[in-house]
Amino acid sequence: MKLTRLLTNKLTSFWFLSLAAVASLFLLTAFISFMQLTSEFQQQKVTELETMLVHHFESGESSMPLDSWLPSVLSAYKVTSLVLKDRGKTLYEHHAKEDSSGFVYYESQLNHGSNLSLSMKLPQPFKMYSFSWLPLIVFLTGIGFIVLFVRSGYLWLSTQLQGIEDLAVRSKLILNNDYEQALAEKGHGKPRMINRALTHMLLELDDAQKQRARFDQFIRSNTFLDPETGIGNRLFLKNRLDALSNDRGMMAPGVLFLLEMEDLDLLLQEIGEELIDEILLQTISDINQILDSQANSIFSRRSYNQFAIVVPQISLKDVEKLAAKLLKVCLNHQLPDGISSDDFYHIGAAYFKVGEAKEQLIEEAERALRAAQFQGSSGWFMYDKGAVDEELAKGSVRWRSFLEYALVNRRLVVFSQPVVDSDMETHHLEISSRIRDNQENLIRATLYIPMAIKCGLTPQFERQVIETVLFDLLGDRNDTKTKYSVNLSLDTLMSRAFIRWLKTTLLEYRHLTPRLIFEINEDIVVHNREQLASRLDMIRKMGASLCVDRVGQEVVSTQYIKECHFDLIKLHRSIVRQIHLRQENQLFVRSLIGGLYRTEVQVFAEGVESFEEWQTLKILGVSAGQGSIFSDPVEEV
Template identity: 60%
Template sequence: MKFTRMLTTKLTSFWLMSLAAIAFVFLLCAMMSFVQLTYKFQQQKVAELETLLIEHYHTQPDWELESWLPPMLLAFNAVEFRLTMKSEVLFAYQGNVQTQNPMVYTHLLDPQSGLSMTLSLPQPFDHYSISWYELLILGVGLLAVIALVRFGHIWLSQQLDGIEELAQRSRLILQGKHEQALATPGNGKPRLINRALTKLLEELQDAHKERGRFDKFIRSNTFLDAQTRIGNRLFLNNRLDALSHDQGMVAHGVIYLLEMDDLDFIQQAKGEGAVKDLLHATVNGINSILQSLPNSIFARRTHNQFAIVVPHVSLIEADQLASKLLKVCLSQPLPDGVDNRDNFYHLGCAYFTAGDNVNQLLDEADMALRAAQLQGNSNWFMYDKGAIDEEFAKGSVRWRSFLENALVQRRFYPFSQPIMDSDGVEHHKEIFTRARDNQGALVRATLFIPMANKCGLMPQIERQMIERVLVLLGQEQHKGQVYSVNLSLDTLMSRAFTHWLKTTLLEYRHLTPQLIFEVSEDIVVQHQDKLQPKLDMISKMGARLCVDHVGQQVVGTYYIRECHFDMIKLHRSIVRHIHLRPENQLFIRSLIGGLYRTEVLVSAEGVEVFEEWQTLQILGVGMAQGMYFSDPVELQ
């Protein structure tokens, strides 16, 4: 609006100066005309007096001037009058008017007799003064001019405000802020152009949504089973690769193989519809159980076999989960005519720990499935591979005690891993949280984070980590460094944490541009309405937002624009062996294409070999992190 004010002020000033100049010219002309008329009127009176004197001289030799000339001179406000004939004074008059620099008129009335007169009159304006009535007229005129100028200023401002609103919307469009431009249509003028912009923005917004739906369609047809709409075998392999490093699992958990016997017989006897209903009922029942288990994987391996992977659960929890899964399967009604109703579902389980081989794990789960089938009825079987690592046997009470002591003694430490851009320059560092036990040994995040979530301690842990990062940013050796910190769902949902974060960011507002907060994609998608105000608050405070684990789930990507994320980070399941997987490359191309003309930066996590990084650069990914660049190191 500065342009409007400036233009309005300049134009109004031009109007005012023009009116002032015109008024000045008119006043000057009026004054000159009035002066000229006044002098001319005075000269006319002198000429009339001359005419009277000449007539009296020729018609009345005795003159009798004393009878009529003094009243006339008095009426003329004469200062002095002398009538002479050849140096002889015939008549003299001295008035009572006192003036300086009088107007003196000397005229020869009759050349033959030498008759002449000398008349002194005051200046035409000596006795003139401006009355209150004249001042009132002048004031009313000035007020009328000011009112007209003010009215013109307001009218022009209103007209230009419409143009400025139109320009503001255009500026937002050029800056890529299409949602903000659409949300503020205003009263831009010309209105036809304003309505055209609104319509085009609505169509563009719908096109973006359509692009997000197209991205989801590509991912769905690549990674989802067409019949059950859960992950397919390719999806399962990608997720298992993400959970492993060099074919060794990076965390503990359990894998289940669920097989439905005689599914082909039902299809032949009852048709495709009966099989579809049974599959949907079974899948929905299993999904209802897995909703409370974060990062769980559910995929269809073959026509009648499903795989379920649940990380970060103990052996006891794995046994309980197996019983729940089998129970929900057995509760599904089978079509009439199925003879082996009690020998239809079989579940094989294999518990794994960090370092276990993926292929061996699948073989163990398959052997457990065959063992369950040999029992002759619907049942589950857990593959027994010996004693479980002692660290997984800690109960919830012991874990809570360990985590609370670590919080009190501040034994959570930040580890950082650099995120490198395509030029090999560090863009920022991501903070990972590690804990130390009483003996000083590091405890992996994959162990304590699931337990911290169960105990409700994640807000306190992440708060302590943010405090450490802010202290580091205040030190000279970390000046200018940018760090990204992960936030969990429990942390973002905590009102106490949100209030503390807002207060802290206000206190350290000079450091907020050096902070990036990362949120997982599945959290944003499932709780977008609740999280958006909190994410907007973080963004308004000056910090940046990043959504990570992008591609882990098959969801649309329009939330990236709606939540105004500054960065996205591809999940390691998409990055793993990207140079050998054209379907993952297609997803990345589609994702980056949907972010065209935005300022969203695309990063990748889990880069381990040069071929992966090279392929990502070709696809348009600008940043990456992983063991190919550096392992996480402790910050001092």
């Protein structure tokens, strides 16, 4: 763009200088011609005077004294000085009043039958003539018209070349893959046909990208969603359970519900597919409304008449309330005549805690479902195996007191985990946090963050994390390159006080801002895009990078990644887990990376735990990975 403007300026300047040079050459030629003409005119007068003197002496008119006629002639010719000699003897001498201007000297021999010599002094020929007002006005008017013409031509050429600069602006944006801005910059590019062609191609490209996003969503929908109900399928449930567990078992407490509709397949033959679909859709809609208040919940279909619900980070008391709500909304449904809801819905629940095996969890939920069916009427059942997490069972009042104490006394402990690229170089460090209690025990984030959300203290904790990163980690003078990523929750991003503080802080430490990466959950971005657009745009304009994590947790269009201008995305661990054995997960990654072709968005992976997973991810085009294969979270001192 700068080069194009520079060339435009050079072209207009060359044109202007060319016209100025022509005009100057014209004036110079006229001036030289004027001097030459006056000089020749003066030379003619000198020749005429010499002829007159020769004629005077040859015609025998020597008896007529020179004083009688020569002075008037010399005055007419403006001769300043004249000396006429014969063999060294002065015959006539004339001297007029001189001024301080320059003179021209003439000396010649009059050899026409005599030995006369003549010497004269005349003023400079071009000084003998002066312009009158009329020629001067004509001359100045001509100069004015020339200047006006040159100026008008310069402005016209600059206007014409501005269209080329507009085309250069759009071309630069296209080369930088900023297609949206290039489409918005329609301008007045010239030639107009090229400008319209660019607009047409950009519109076609935008539509093709949207079609690609819809096609990618279609692929993922057919891979992970149940085609009849639109919720997750059995494969989706397996991936999400894998993400909640590792080799040591489940990583957080929670509950697994299995909801089964009794003899739904036999009922299909009696009442038809249309009524069955209506029952399923109504049941799914009501359950989704209940699960909206449960963060990170999973709802999927295991078989034709059985559904699975997983809710992590929930206490045993809340499990009983949630089970009662689920059963209540199911019993409120109006079933076709002749079908009773008293023995139609059965729910089996299995509560799990940290470290329990995933396979054991599913087995216990199936046993609980069988027990609920043996009871003979619609209801729910859960084995009481004493799996209550004591910390999670604390009351809300105790949790609020403890969390406020941790904030005031800065009991937050920061951990970092490296994100490693394909060259095994650290791209950045992701920051996580824990709380140290009075017994010097560390309370994990999966335990205290849900309680902080309930108590409305999430913005304060995340602000303290950012302060620690800015003041302690980024303030290290020995390390001026390492980048750090910090997670932001929905409550934090929607807090006006936090956004004002963040804007002020980033302005104050703008030299450190390029080393900050803010991560936002994909679920938060997708469902709150309009409310978060201005806040995310502010963070990006301040110089920080934006990352969306847990990508693939839900089946959604990836168009939001381009619209919100994210720099990084992190695949959810449910996609990464055993990806070398799962063709459908590989298809998801290929589709995602293909949809981001020609963008600068980098794709990273979370939860990489084996060499085979990392090799497969690199082959698929993933830029960097994060997980236990590289390093576990390390406490930052």
